[in-house]
Amino acid sequence: MTLLETISGPRDLDALSTEQLEQLAREIREYLVASVSQTGGHLGPNLGVVELTIAMHRVFDSPRDAIVFDTGHQSYVHKLLTGRRDLSTLRQTGGLAGYPQRSESEHDIVESSHASSSLSWADGISKAFEMTGQHDRHVIAVVGDGALTGGMTWEALNNISDDNTRKLIVIVNDNGRSYAPTIGGMARFLNTVRTKQTYRNLHLSSRRVFDRLGEPARAFYRGVRGGLHGFLSRFTGNEALYSNLDIKYIGPIDGHDEHAMEAALRQAREYGAPVIVHAITDKGRGYEPALRDAADQFHAVGQIDPETGESLEPASSPSWTNVFADELVNLAEHNERLVGITAAMLRPTGLHRMAERFPTRVFDVGIAEQHAATSAAGLAFGGLHPVVAVYATFINRAFDQVLMDVALHKAGVTFVLDRAGVTGPDGPSHHGVWDLSILQVVPGIRIAAPRDSVRLAEELAEAVAVDDGPTVLRFPKGTVGVDYDAVRRADDGVDVLAESDRNDVLIVTVGPMAGIGLAVAERLEAQGIGATVIDPRWVVPVPRSLIGLAAEHRIVVSIEDGIRVGGIGTRIRQDLRQAGVDTAVTEVGLPDEFLDHGSRADILERVGLTPQHIARDVTAMVLGSKLPHARGVSTDTGSTTVRAGSGDR
Ligand SMILES: Cc1ncc(C[n+]2csc(CCOP(=O)(O)OP(=O)(O)O)c2C)c(N)n1
Ligand SMILES: CC(=O)[C@@H](O)[C@H](O)COP(=O)(O)O
Numbered sequence: 001m002t003l004l005e006t007i008s009g010p011r012d013l014d015a016l017s018t019e020q021l022e023q024l025a026r027e028i029r030e031y032l033v034a035s036v037s038q039t040g041g042h043l044g045p046n047l048g049v050v051e052l053t054i055a056m057h058r059v060f061d062s063p064r065d066a067i068v069f070d071t072g073h074q075s076y077v078h079k080l081l082t083g084r085r086d087l088s089t090l091r092q093t094g095g096l097a098g099y100p101q102r103s104e105s106e107h108d109i110v111e112s113s114h115a116s117s118s119l120s121w122a123d124g125i126s127k128a129f130e131m132t133g134q135h136d137r138h139v140i141a142v143v144g145d146g147a148l149t150g151g152m153t154w155e156a157l158n159n160i161s162d163d164n165t166r167k168l169i170v171i172v173n174d175n176g177r178s179y180a181p182t183i184g185g186m187a188r189f190l191n192t193v194r195t196k197q198t199y200r201n202l203h204l205s206s207r208r209v210f211d212r213l214g215e216p217a218r219a220f221y222r223g224v225r226g227g228l229h230g231f232l233s234r235f236t237g238n239e240a241l242y243s244n245l246d247i248k249y250i251g252p253i254d255g256h257d258e259h260a261m262e263a264a265l266r267q268a269r270e271y272g273a274p275v276i277v278h279a280i281t282d283k284g285r286g287y288e289p290a291l292r293d294a295a296d297q298f299h300a301v302g303q304i305d306p307e308t309g310e311s312l313e314p315a316s317s318p319s320w321t322n323v324f325a326d327e328l329v330n331l332a333e334h335n336e337r338l339v340g341i342t343a344a345m346l347r348p349t350g351l352h353r354m355a356e357r358f359p360t361r362v363f364d365v366g367i368a369e370q371h372a373a374t375s376a377a378g379l380a381f382g383g384l385h386p387v388v389a390v391y392a393t394f395i396n397r398a399f400d401q402v403l404m405d406v407a408l409h410k411a412g413v414t415f416v417l418d419r420a421g422v423t424g425p426d427g428p429s430h431h432g433v434w435d436l437s438i439l440q441v442v443p444g445i446r447i448a449a450p451r452d453s454v455r456l457a458e459e460l461a462e463a464v465a466v467d468d469g470p471t472v473l474r475f476p477k478g479t480v481g482v483d484y485d486a487v488r489r490a491d492d493g494v495d496v497l498a499e500s501d502r503n504d505v506l507i508v509t510v511g512p513m514a515g516i517g518l519a520v521a522e523r524l525e526a527q528g529i530g531a532t533v534i535d536p537r538w539v540v541p542v543p544r545s546l547i548g549l550a551a552e553h554r555i556v557v558s559i560e561d562g563i564r565v566g567g568i569g570t571r572i573r574q575d576l577r578q579a580g581v582d583t584a585v586t587e588v589g590l591p592d593e594f595l596d597h598g599s600r601a602d603i604l605e606r607v608g609l610t611p612q613h614i615a616r617d618v619t620a621m622v623l624g625s626k627l628p629h630a631r632g633v634s635t636d637t638g639s640t641t642v643r644a645g646s647g648d649r
């Protein structure tokens with residue numbers, strides 16, 4: 001039996017000796033590589049927090065003490081130590097979440113994977129403990145150096161520093177990277193600490209002395225080093241940033257020395273006021289393939305060979321990200337006004353290719369989407385055309401900046417939203433399902449949803465040519481798949497993908513839902529129901545020719561990979577009514593619920609976003625029976641009658 005198998009909860013850690021703790025750390029690393037190489041996940045970040053998490057659970061008493069992970073992708077070790085030793089179902093339908101999840105454990109608090117929120121959570125929880133007389137409960141936030149580049153962390157620190165009675169400990173997990181090396185002045189400050197000769201000399205010289213004196217001395221050295229470094233750091237200027245905020249600073253601590261971490265955390269626990277413990281760690285620690293990975297030290301991996309780290313996933317047709325990356329470089333070759341902005345996700349969003357070709361024309365602003373959007377408005381004011389590339393779910397955070405800095409000032413900024421729609425394994429906070437609903441209310445915005453790689457190139461070129469307001473391009477995670485050629489294109493750019501000799505149903509597909517729309521049309525034809533399938537390409541504002549076509553059909557069915565509430569379908573319905581067209585509308589999309597993690601296919605099946613579900617519901621509607629109430633489907637038949645009719649062209 002391994003030591004890890006004896007750990008059913010954090011208190012089982014208390015009796016372990018130094019040697020056992022070192023063995024446990026080894027076993028956890030071995031397990032993480034063996035398991036996550038099969039399931040995929042955030043291998044690098046979790047290899048970097050093994051000793052830190054063990055020390056944290058030994059010093060504090062979760063769940064009485066509240067532990068908050070920032071972003072939450074580095075919580076696998078926490079899961080292993082809190083009764084979830086089997087990670088084999090990680091991120092799979094019905095399996096363990098890749099982030100903390102309250103339904104899994106009382107030890108889990110923050111489920112969102114949106115970075116930089118942990119200190120605000122900790123601020124609120126610690127205030128609540130104070131105000132409810134729970135003075136013995138601590139709050140511990142584990143925040144990465146990357147997450148520290150997000151504005152919320154500074155808003156929270158500004159508040160936390162205002163009240164030094166709260167038992168709030170911030171563990172800065174500083175591995176010097178987000179995906180790539182973390183950018184900005186904050187990172188430079190932290191980096192001085194990491195590389196400070198004083199710290200390194202002290203560490204090396206004192207360790208050598210004690211090592212020569214044998215185990216008792218070694219144990220003594222490890223026990224005091226955390227506090228020693230914290231104390232000494234006052235003379236090396238490292239604490240300046242925090243102590244000026246009137247927050248005690250302990251560090252830098254070797255985040256892989258479990259004893260040093262424990263000593264520092266015990267010191268922090270006894271301090272009785274907000275404390276920052278600065279841990280120096282390595283993302284991918286203990287696993288050579290990760291440490292060697294210059295791109296992102298195995299920040300997020302698919303299935304890999306545990307020995308070599310090589311990907312086991314078959315090379316497939318290009319990803320949406322790669323098509324975007326190449327097309328943007330092509331456009332930038334001929335348009336020197338184009339500049340790119342990423343929020344610490346240069347490679348994941350594909351901007352690395354433009355950065356390689358035009359290094360001075362791509363900006364990494366850190367995990368700072370709000371700043372990215374408003375800085376883009378500034379770049380546009382200065383005569384450039386910024387392309388802000390973020391994951392769709394993260395644009396939520398910058399809604400006000402898109403509205404009040406970009407759109408209000410009619411700034412020509414293009415937002416490229418990758419991972420739009422159901423993403424799958426990353427769970428509810430990662431599905432990019434809200435962008436169509438929240439962005440379409442922005443005055444003057446234009447939103448395109450390419451259905452395939454040809455349209456992505458077309459619509460990106462069209463977007464960057466617009467300089468009098470925001471444009472948006474959104475596409476899903478994964479490979480692009482086949483191209484869907486049009487039968488014809490209307491003057492306003494709407495593509496007709498399929499027609500019938502009966503005008504029973506107009507199917508309006510948003511982006512890659514074109515495939516589903518065409519499959520639905522086939523099923524309807526088999527029932528003798530005629531369907532026209534169109535791809536508006538630019539879905540906001542609703543094109544005029546779509547309104548005209550709707551007037552010629554009995555029913556409009558919109559299909560979108562976004563929440564139905566406030567989605568494109570509702571926009572179409574409103575615009576039809578405004579134009580005096582009373583054709584019934586059925587909006588097919590996602591329910592306005594948080595969708596658990598799982599494969600994209602499983603989730604789409606679960607919510608009925610499949611050709612068979614949609615065709616069944618539309619058939620029932622056309623044949624006049626009451627539409628069965630499928631999740632994610634709403635039918636506007638109350639206010640209008642389904643057009644009786646010949647349906648003949
Ligand atoms: C608001 C937001 N933007 C972008 C991301 C994508 N993202 C996930 S982890 C990560 C890097 C986090 O770096 P750090 O906080 O240093 O943690 P580490 O992975 O180094 O442990 C980023 C950018 C996110 N989760 N949230
Ligand atoms: C934690 C986080 O936000 C990212 O690491 C995200 O999990 C990456 O998602 P993809 O794997 O789809 O790039």
Ligand SMILES: [Mg+2]
Nearest residue numbers: 144145146177
């Ligand atoms: Mg980091």
